[in-house]
Amino acid sequence: MPDDFSKEVLASLIDAEALYDQAPCGYLSFSADGTVLKINQTLLTWLGYRADEVIFQKNFSEFLSKGGQIHYEMFFRPMLNVSGTVKELSYELAKRDGTTFHVLFSAVAIRNAQNAILAVNAIITDNTHRKHYEREILKAKKLAEEEKRTFQFLADLIPEMIWTADAAGEIDYINERFIHYFALPDKVFSVNRILTKIQPDDRKRFIASWAESLLSVNDLHIELQLQNSSGQYEWHAVKAVPYLNEGRELVKWFGSCTNIDVHKRALKQKDEFISIASHELKTPITSLMGALQLLDRMKNDPSPKMLPSLIERANKNVKKVNTLVGDLLNVSQLNAGQLHLNKARFKLGPMIFNCCEHILAEGRFEILIEGDDSLEAFADQTRIEQVVINFINNAVKYAPASKQIFIAYTAGQGFAKISVADKGPGIPKDKLQHLFDRYYRVDSAGSQYSGLGLGLYICAEIIQRHSGEIGVDSQLGEGSTFWFTLPCSS
Missing domain, CATH: 3.30.565.10 (Histidine kinase-like ATPase, C-terminal domain)
Known part of the structure; x- marks a missing residue:
């Protein structure tokens, strides 16, 4: 130790009273009956009082709200008597102007030789910011719950089947449309249960596609047939989209099943119609071409015996083509709303x-x-x-x-x-x-x-x-x- 520094100099560097008064937390000492014996400046500033207005003038319970006073008498004092210490009790303290602020209250009992409590030393920490934070957390949680209920409400209204699954692909939510379509009174529907509702020929495709999506964390898009509550298979477009958090980690899957049965059957019907129409038009046109070819060969014959029958055949087939084309035009006009009536x-x-x-x-x-x-x-x-x-x-x-x-x-x-x-x-x-x-x-x-x-x-x-x-x-x-x-x- 340098000669310039003595024990007296070092001791003078520490002002215990100043540390007590200016500490970032409140210090308080009160007697067994609650009379304030000592209080630091930090707590006085928070409360809005002077030391002479509080010390030996007020009881600690006077700074507590009514609910706090009841808790103080029924819980704090019995706990202190039994254990001698209490830690981080939550109280509201009243300021001089009537406003309140939240604090965390910890205390240690000072006992005499007979183990009776003489006084209490307490540490008071301003909990306002923490309470505000807790309120914000509670508010955010409440908002999240409300948004969840809103999502579920909207999901129940739309005609599509909506579902969600966890990161492993296990379904954890299904909407009312889903429950109704598959007749699920228990409202439980796992992936294994899904498989029994998929048309057997589509099942392997789905398993392979879903496994690939889970492995690669890519969207799922597949069309397959699902069995409804009546036992009938209907075409659906099944989609699933992964939801990633800010760290790009998979959190959840959001999925839908859209009924496209009418669309798929309409496409099939359209394909069948095109095939039928091609056949129906080809038959009279082929016959007409044959008749015209025969007429072409007979054009130099001065007395063609087959002329009347060939002309009749040609006319018959022309009428048939005209009828078919007329039907197509009429349907086109009907679809376009252009079938005008002259009444x-x-x-x-x-x-x-x-x-x-x-x-x-x-x-x-x-x-x-x-x-x-x-x-x-x-x-x-x-x-x-x-x-x-x-x-x-x-x-x-x-x-x-x-x-x-x-x-x-x-x-x-x-x-x-x-x-x-x-x-x-x-x-x-x-x-x-x-x-x-x-x-x-x-x-x-x-x-x-x-x-x-x-x-x-x-x-x-x-x-x-x-x-x-x-x-x-x-x-x-x-x-x-x-x-x-x-x-x-x-």
């Missing part, structure tokens, strides 16, 4: 007779027409003729052995009803509801008839645009009756 009043009797002329000219069928010749309708006559001709052609096509076609037109309350009936084989009940669907083609007695499956669909659209009704009544072995109604006035 006017006209008599139904003459219109129906005109629709029968092409069948009557062939002489193969007898058409029996019954109705009130004065009955009129307010509609687009050309479009209604299209409907009636379609009904008559279907009777010829699907009931060739009937030989008789019955047409009736009757008056109702503000509307006219037109029906076309045959005595053919009839139509099974399970097919009646689909007859007016787009692309639907009837398979009668195992024989697939030609056509695009658009005729009756177009008829239904025409009648609906006239604010009328369309339908069919049929009994197997007895025949079928197709009918529609039209308004009689504008």
Whole structure:
């Protein structure tokens, strides 16, 4: 030790009283009954008092809130008596101006020879910032819970199935749509349980894709068939997206299952329709080309014997192509909302007779027409003729052995009803509801008839645009009756 420094000099460097008064925490000493004996300047500053206003003038409990006073009497004093110390009790202290602040209160008892408490030394730490932090944490937790409930509420409203999984891929949340679709009363759905709901042919693809996503932490996108609560398989687009924290660590997976069954079936139906349309158009065009080639070879023959039959064949096939193309154009107009109607009043009797002329000219069928010749309708006559001709052609096509076609037109309350009936084989009940669907083609007695499956669909659209009704009544072995109604006035 240098000679310049003596023990007295070193001792003078430490001012114990100054350290006590200016400490960053509050110091307090009080008697067994709570009378304040000593208090440092830090605590006085916090409370807003002078030393002479507190020392031997106030009881420590006076600085406590009512709840704090009860706790002080019922818990603090008994605890101090038993253990002699208390650590970090949370209290609110009242300032001179009436405001309060949070503190952590620790105390040690000073006892006499008989072990009775003479005084208490206490350390008081301002806990305001910590309390504020705790409140913010609680507020943030409450907000997170509210947002979680909001997410679940929104997830339950949307039509898609929503699910989440932990980093290992184990499902930990499913929305109400998910529960309803798979009929899960226990609301528990693990990956293993999912596998039993996947169409067997799609199961291996899903397992491989999900394993790859878990390993690579990449999005999952796959289309597969899921079995609903009724036991039917429907196409779904299954997606899963990984959620990473700020450290780029995988925390959770967010997933959805969107029902795309209607879309997938529509695409399949479209592909089938394109195939059917190509075949239906190719057949008459091939026949027409053959007839034209024969006509070309016979153009220098002065007396071609086959000319009339070739011309007839060519005309027949041209009409068939024209009908097919006309159906395609009509559907295109319907889809684009461009099927315009030119409505006017006209008599139904003459219109129906005109629709029968092409069948009557062939002489193969007898058409029996019954109705009130004065009955009129307010509609687009050309479009209604299209409907009636379609009904008559279907009777010829699907009931060739009937030989008789019955047409009736009757008056109702503000509307006219037109029906076309045959005595053919009839139509099974399970097919009646689909007859007016787009692309639907009837398979009668195992024989697939030609056509695009658009005729009756177009008829239904025409009648609906006239604010009328369309339908069919049929009994197997007895025949079928197709009918529609039209308004009689504008």
